[in-house]
Amino acid sequence: GAGVSQSPSNKVTEKGKDVELRCDPISGHTALYWYRQSLGQGLEFLIYFQGNSAPDKSGLPSDRFSAERTGGSVSTLTIQRTQQEDSAVYLCASSQGFGGAEKLFFGSGTQLSVL
Protein backbone atom coordinates (compact mmCIF):
# COMPACT_ATOMS: atom_id res chain seq x y z
CA GLY A 1 0.00 0.00 0.00
CA ALA A 2 0.88 3.64 -0.18
CA GLY A 3 1.30 4.05 3.54
CA VAL A 4 1.08 2.31 6.89
CA SER A 5 -2.45 1.10 7.47
CA GLN A 6 -3.94 0.43 10.89
CA SER A 7 -7.28 -1.12 11.74
CA PRO A 8 -9.65 -0.53 13.30
CA SER A 9 -9.29 3.24 13.60
CA ASN A 10 -11.45 3.19 16.71
CA LYS A 11 -12.23 0.36 19.11
CA VAL A 12 -14.53 0.47 22.11
CA THR A 13 -14.46 -2.56 24.37
CA GLU A 14 -15.55 -3.62 27.81
CA LYS A 15 -13.11 -4.17 30.63
CA GLY A 16 -11.89 -7.76 30.65
CA LYS A 17 -12.34 -8.41 26.94
CA ASP A 18 -9.49 -9.17 24.55
CA VAL A 19 -8.70 -6.91 21.59
CA GLU A 20 -6.57 -7.27 18.46
CA LEU A 21 -5.10 -4.30 16.65
CA ARG A 22 -3.72 -4.71 13.15
CA CYS A 23 -0.90 -2.96 11.32
CA ASP A 24 -0.07 -3.23 7.62
CA PRO A 25 3.37 -1.69 7.07
CA ILE A 26 4.67 -0.22 3.84
CA SER A 27 5.63 -3.04 1.47
CA GLY A 28 9.30 -3.93 1.76
CA HIS A 29 9.85 -2.22 5.10
CA THR A 30 11.76 -4.57 7.36
CA ALA A 31 11.37 -2.70 10.65
CA LEU A 32 8.04 -2.33 12.46
CA TYR A 33 7.28 -0.55 15.73
CA TRP A 34 4.32 -0.31 18.06
CA TYR A 35 3.90 2.70 20.34
CA ARG A 36 1.20 3.78 22.77
CA GLN A 37 0.16 7.38 23.37
CA SER A 38 -2.10 8.44 26.19
CA LEU A 39 -3.99 11.71 25.90
CA GLY A 40 -1.62 14.66 25.83
CA GLN A 41 1.43 12.49 26.42
CA GLY A 42 4.47 11.36 24.48
CA LEU A 43 4.91 8.06 22.69
CA GLU A 44 5.60 5.04 24.84
CA PHE A 45 7.65 2.37 23.07
CA LEU A 46 6.03 -1.08 23.16
CA ILE A 47 7.76 -3.46 20.75
CA TYR A 48 10.09 -3.46 17.74
CA PHE A 49 10.44 -6.05 14.96
CA GLN A 50 13.46 -6.11 12.65
CA GLY A 51 13.39 -8.61 9.81
CA ASN A 52 13.61 -12.18 11.07
CA SER A 53 15.36 -11.24 14.32
CA ALA A 54 13.77 -11.80 17.70
CA PRO A 55 11.62 -8.76 18.53
CA ASP A 56 12.57 -6.24 21.20
CA LYS A 57 9.67 -6.63 23.64
CA SER A 58 11.19 -4.50 26.36
CA GLY A 59 8.40 -1.90 26.27
CA LEU A 60 5.41 -4.20 26.72
CA PRO A 61 3.82 -3.07 30.02
CA SER A 62 2.55 -6.47 31.16
CA ASP A 63 2.10 -10.06 30.03
CA ARG A 64 -1.41 -9.13 28.89
CA PHE A 65 0.24 -7.51 25.88
CA SER A 66 1.69 -9.50 23.00
CA ALA A 67 2.48 -8.91 19.36
CA GLU A 68 3.40 -10.94 16.36
CA ARG A 69 4.50 -10.22 12.85
CA THR A 70 3.60 -12.82 10.27
CA GLY A 71 5.72 -13.33 7.17
CA GLY A 72 7.72 -10.22 7.95
CA SER A 73 4.76 -8.05 7.01
CA VAL A 74 1.44 -7.62 8.85
CA SER A 75 1.60 -7.25 12.62
CA THR A 76 -1.06 -7.81 15.26
CA LEU A 77 -0.96 -6.34 18.77
CA THR A 78 -3.13 -8.29 21.19
CA ILE A 79 -4.25 -7.03 24.58
CA GLN A 80 -5.85 -9.63 26.80
CA ARG A 81 -8.24 -8.89 29.67
CA THR A 82 -8.26 -5.18 28.87
CA GLN A 83 -8.18 -2.64 31.69
CA GLN A 84 -9.30 0.99 31.69
CA GLU A 85 -5.68 2.15 31.86
CA ASP A 86 -5.12 0.48 28.47
CA SER A 87 -7.20 3.24 26.86
CA ALA A 88 -4.91 5.14 24.51
CA VAL A 89 -4.01 5.61 20.87
CA TYR A 90 -1.90 2.72 19.59
CA LEU A 91 0.44 3.77 16.81
CA CYS A 92 2.29 1.54 14.38
CA ALA A 93 5.26 2.64 12.28
CA SER A 94 7.57 1.01 9.76
CA SER A 95 10.91 1.86 8.24
CA GLN A 96 13.07 0.71 5.40
CA GLY A 97 16.30 -0.95 6.37
CA PHE A 98 17.60 -0.98 9.89
CA GLY A 99 15.10 0.54 12.30
CA GLY A 100 16.51 3.29 14.49
CA ALA A 101 18.77 4.42 11.66
CA GLU A 102 16.05 5.43 9.23
CA LYS A 103 12.97 7.57 9.42
CA LEU A 104 9.67 6.04 10.46
CA PHE A 105 6.41 6.15 8.58
CA PHE A 106 3.43 6.15 10.92
CA GLY A 107 -0.10 4.89 10.55
CA SER A 108 -3.05 6.96 11.78
CA GLY A 109 -3.39 4.87 14.89
CA THR A 110 -6.12 2.94 16.68
CA GLN A 111 -8.00 4.79 19.41
CA LEU A 112 -8.77 2.17 22.06
CA SER A 113 -11.40 2.95 24.68
CA VAL A 114 -11.93 0.48 27.51
CA LEU A 115 -15.19 1.05 29.38
Added chain:
Amino acid sequence: SQQGEEDPQALSIQEGENATMNCSYKTSINNLQWYRQNSGRGLVHLILIRSNEREKHSGRLRVTLDTSKKSSSLLITASRAADTASYFCAVGTSYGKLTFGQGTILTVHP
Protein backbone atom coordinates in the same frame (compact mmCIF):
# COMPACT_ATOMS: atom_id res chain seq x y z
CA SER B 1 16.78 6.07 29.70
CA GLN B 2 17.69 7.01 26.14
CA GLN B 3 14.41 8.83 25.79
CA GLY B 4 14.64 12.39 24.55
CA GLU B 5 13.23 15.11 26.72
CA GLU B 6 11.87 18.21 25.03
CA ASP B 7 11.93 21.73 26.34
CA PRO B 8 9.76 23.75 26.59
CA GLN B 9 6.63 21.68 27.08
CA ALA B 10 4.58 24.40 25.39
CA LEU B 11 5.46 27.39 23.23
CA SER B 12 3.18 30.17 22.05
CA ILE B 13 4.35 32.66 19.42
CA GLN B 14 3.06 35.05 16.75
CA GLU B 15 3.16 34.32 13.06
CA GLY B 16 6.46 35.36 11.54
CA GLU B 17 8.46 34.73 14.71
CA ASN B 18 10.98 31.93 15.06
CA ALA B 19 10.30 28.90 17.26
CA THR B 20 13.07 26.98 19.00
CA MET B 21 12.58 23.62 20.69
CA ASN B 22 15.24 21.67 22.53
CA CYS B 23 15.81 17.99 23.13
CA SER B 24 18.17 16.33 25.61
CA TYR B 25 19.05 12.66 25.92
CA LYS B 26 21.22 10.46 28.12
CA THR B 27 23.08 7.79 26.15
CA SER B 28 25.01 7.28 22.93
CA ILE B 29 22.92 7.62 19.81
CA ASN B 30 23.04 6.59 16.17
CA ASN B 31 20.82 9.46 15.10
CA LEU B 32 18.23 11.91 16.36
CA GLN B 33 14.98 12.58 14.55
CA TRP B 34 12.25 15.20 14.79
CA TYR B 35 8.58 14.49 14.12
CA ARG B 36 5.43 16.55 13.97
CA GLN B 37 1.97 15.45 15.11
CA ASN B 38 -1.34 17.09 14.34
CA SER B 39 -4.53 16.26 16.23
CA GLY B 40 -3.05 13.42 18.30
CA ARG B 41 -2.79 10.84 15.53
CA GLY B 42 -0.06 9.78 13.10
CA LEU B 43 3.33 11.45 13.24
CA VAL B 44 5.15 12.89 10.24
CA HIS B 45 8.91 12.75 9.95
CA LEU B 46 10.58 16.15 9.63
CA ILE B 47 14.32 15.66 9.70
CA LEU B 48 16.99 13.14 10.73
CA ILE B 49 20.45 14.10 11.89
CA ARG B 50 23.14 11.47 12.35
CA SER B 51 25.54 11.37 15.27
CA ASN B 52 28.46 12.56 13.11
CA GLU B 53 26.54 15.60 11.83
CA ARG B 54 26.25 18.94 13.59
CA GLU B 55 23.63 20.80 11.60
CA LYS B 56 20.97 20.07 8.96
CA HIS B 57 18.52 22.25 7.10
CA SER B 58 15.23 21.48 5.41
CA GLY B 59 13.22 24.42 4.13
CA ARG B 60 12.36 26.58 7.17
CA LEU B 61 13.69 23.94 9.56
CA ARG B 62 17.16 23.91 11.06
CA VAL B 63 18.34 21.17 13.38
CA THR B 64 21.54 21.17 15.39
CA LEU B 65 23.12 18.32 17.32
CA ASP B 66 25.71 18.61 20.08
CA THR B 67 26.77 15.10 21.09
CA SER B 68 29.10 16.42 23.80
CA LYS B 69 26.12 18.02 25.54
CA LYS B 70 23.73 15.27 24.44
CA SER B 71 21.31 17.83 23.09
CA SER B 72 19.59 18.91 19.89
CA SER B 73 17.51 21.87 18.86
CA LEU B 74 14.86 22.40 16.21
CA LEU B 75 14.42 25.90 14.84
CA ILE B 76 11.40 26.82 12.73
CA THR B 77 11.93 30.16 11.06
CA ALA B 78 9.21 32.58 9.96
CA SER B 79 6.51 30.48 11.60
CA ARG B 80 3.00 30.17 10.19
CA ALA B 81 -0.31 29.34 11.82
CA ALA B 82 -0.15 26.00 9.96
CA ASP B 83 2.96 25.10 12.00
CA THR B 84 0.75 24.72 15.06
CA ALA B 85 1.28 21.11 16.19
CA SER B 86 3.14 18.94 18.68
CA TYR B 87 6.80 18.34 17.94
CA PHE B 88 8.71 15.30 19.17
CA CYS B 89 12.34 14.33 19.15
CA ALA B 90 13.23 10.65 18.84
CA VAL B 91 16.52 9.04 19.75
CA GLY B 92 17.77 6.19 17.57
CA THR B 93 20.30 3.68 18.88
CA SER B 94 22.68 1.40 17.03
CA TYR B 95 20.59 -1.65 17.91
CA GLY B 96 17.46 -0.26 16.36
CA LYS B 97 15.24 1.03 19.12
CA LEU B 98 13.76 4.49 18.57
CA THR B 99 12.38 6.23 21.66
CA PHE B 100 10.39 9.45 21.79
CA GLY B 101 10.19 12.33 24.23
CA GLN B 102 7.08 13.95 25.67
CA GLY B 103 6.91 16.60 22.98
CA THR B 104 6.56 20.36 22.70
CA ILE B 105 3.17 21.84 21.90
CA LEU B 106 3.67 24.78 19.53
CA THR B 107 0.91 27.31 18.99
CA VAL B 108 1.39 29.95 16.30
CA HIS B 109 -1.10 32.80 16.49
CA PRO B 110 -2.15 34.48 13.21
